Amino acid sequence: MTDEQESLILDSIDRFIARDVKPVAHDLEAADAYPIEIVEKMKEIGLFGATVAPEYGGLGLGAVTYARIVERVSAAWMSVAGIFNAHLIMAAVVERFGTEEQKQRYLPRFASGELRGAVALTEPDCGTDLQAITTRAVRDGNDYVINGAKMWITNSIYGHIIAVLVKTDPGTDPPHKGMSLLLVEKGDGISVSKLDKLGYRGIDTGSMVFEDCRVPADNLIGGEEGRGLQQILAGMELGRINVAARGVGIAQACLDESLAYAQVRKTFGKPICEHQAIQIKLADMATGVEAARLLVEKAARVYDSGQRADMEAGMAKLFASEVALKNSLEAMRIHGAYGYSTEYNLERYYRDAPLLAIGEGTNELQRIIIARELIKRNPV
Amino acid sequence: MKILVSVKRVIDANVKVRVKADRTGVETANVKMSMNPFDEIAVEEAIRLAEDGKAAEIVVVSAGPEKCSETIRTALAMGADRGIHVTCEDALEPLAVAKILKAIVDRETPDIVIAGKQAIDDDCNQTGQMLAGLLGWPQGTFVSKLEIGDGEVQVTREVDGGLETLALELPCVVTTDLRLNEPRYASLPNIMRAKKKPIDIVTPEELGVDIAPRLTTLKIEEPPKREAGVKLETAAELIDKLANEAGVI
Ligand SMILES: Cc1cc2nc3c(=O)[nH]c(=O)nc-3n(C[C@H](O)[C@H](O)[C@H](O)COP(=O)(O)OP(=O)(O)OC[C@H]3O[C@@H](n4cnc5c(N)ncnc54)[C@H](O)[C@@H]3O)c2cc1C
Ligand SMILES: Cc1cc2nc3c(=O)[nH]c(=O)nc-3n(C[C@H](O)[C@H](O)[C@H](O)COP(=O)(O)OP(=O)(O)OC[C@H]3O[C@@H](n4cnc5c(N)ncnc54)[C@H](O)[C@@H]3O)c2cc1C
8 A cells, every 4th residue: 555545545535525425414414314325435436345355355455544534434424434334343353263265255245335244242231241142043053043132233224244243152151252253144033123322323223133043154253163252352453443533533523613613703802713711622622633643543553563452442442532522512612502503513523422432342441451451561 | 549638736626725935836835736626527538438438548647746646646546547747846837738748649649638628726728729739739628518429529618608519620639627527536446456557757858848937937926815894884875985985986
């Protein structure tokens, strides 16, 4: 990947956003309508294969470039970045841990966007503590039979294939040794219903019920039981980089709108950007964005070097999502009543940002991961 | 049929242009640069002709500093076949560009040259016309519609009174207007593939072209700032100001 290529890629992304995302984002989000045409465009420009290796039909972009794409897209409409996030996590897991047969069978169709995916981990009774899941897959001849329920699964309605975390053996100690990931193509035995939510609208997040859902045993990722949790946690490093980059995008968008508004809105005879109270907000917002972006870049570089990046990705995700939350509130304050109006974008950023503190592992969990890793890397 | 398209690297249309402190030009350091929008339309038109089976090869040319290769690469990612980069660090006047293009035309013998009607940085609107003059070829400028016929092209031009349609014999020079088409942006796979498409590099000297400037720039200034208006209470005041201050009635 040359600088020139990256620059051309980001330029195309900017045009895609300006032409195909920005004009429709507000209305689609208000109606909570799935952006079908945007998805078609994303297929055309190749986004669904962004991080998939070229030998399987993808672009093979590194996480650094990928994060820059996610940042831009999220500054326009965060939900769009969600459509390829879970999809690319699933693809990354297949590419890293799948059998060669699974890679040949699935990756080219993932990369083209013909098959778009989701990742189903969370259940009605557990999210952070994934070892407590109860969805069960039982081997029956050449199939697994899945029973259980999943909750808050993004892309579960419009997606075609779902990487489902299941227990293949509920009796192991520790429990993760009995956990596996199955690639489930939508079909009999699965029912999905849409969930309504505060933000991140337009994209489909649903609850899923599996009732005697049959999946060929060939769809067990890697072909070996008991590896599912490690596989998905590794895949989520890329997911955390995505979520962190979304935070940077939202935080930047809040800053951009505030900077512009503060120079034209006047109170007491001068633009509000000349009041110190507003200057402090702008300075803090801008500093937060810069710091968050550098953390994301660092995490992406570590990821691209092939080393484990869970601590770096965790730090980036924790910090960038908090900056997004903070900036969205500050931007609203700077805009006064207009910030609170549904005619403009700010209230959307304000509703979208909190998801970043919850999804891909809550920020509380990130701190636990960071501290654990710190201690592991610095024994006394 | 072979099409030659000229593309210029200019300051991006969304950038707020600032004049350099010494007034010799505008600030280009750390400024986003892009393909001239009219040239993008030219590239798009060529690609559409190729997609319709009417053109066999699209060659893009850009003259300017090293970074112009990025502009050429953009055209290749959109769908052009190969590029020619005429490297030159100095600013080029339209006549110099027209001479360079003529030299390239002599080498490449295209059937049509498509250029933007003007570049959004200097707004000269001269290169296409000068090139047609140097070549002795027919020209269709400010084209909003282009159709290939038998040994000729029909172009529609937007003129003051309406639409003018001309038939030009091939080979010819065409310059594009905004309404000709809406250019595509390159897909990411095509950007990756464009890396393998060839770009030839030549210098004006190798082409035997004299690019010495004929014009001297005296100074570059910011346009005057718009002053805030005044609110008038009565129509009588307005008449008074129009008569005595503006002197228009
Ligand atoms: C819009 C949206 C989309 C989503 N998409 C997906 C998806 O595609 N796939 C998927 O599998 N899931 C998805 N999720 C679920 C998301 O991953 C979970 O919500 C998240 O992991 C948290 O789990 P939980 O909601 O069950 O909270 P819980 O795990 O119940 O946590 C509740 C609170 O307790 C805290 N907590 C938990 N354990 C500890 C601890 N040990 N120490 C300190 N604090 C702790 C948490 O930080 C949190 O504050 C989505 C959620 C949302 C809102
Ligand atoms: C839901 C809703 C209901 C409302 N209902 C009513 C109502 O019933 N009646 C009514 O009259 N109004 C109403 N308002 C308007 C509300 O009172 C104003 O929004 C509020 O006073 C702020 O004014 P503004 O929005 O014009 O922001 P601005 O005055 O433009 O302020 C913009 C930003 O600049 C800051 N700022 C301004 N001056 C300074 C300074 N000197 N130093 C530092 N910072 C400064 C502000 O704190 C703010 O952050 C309502 C607003 C909302 C959102």
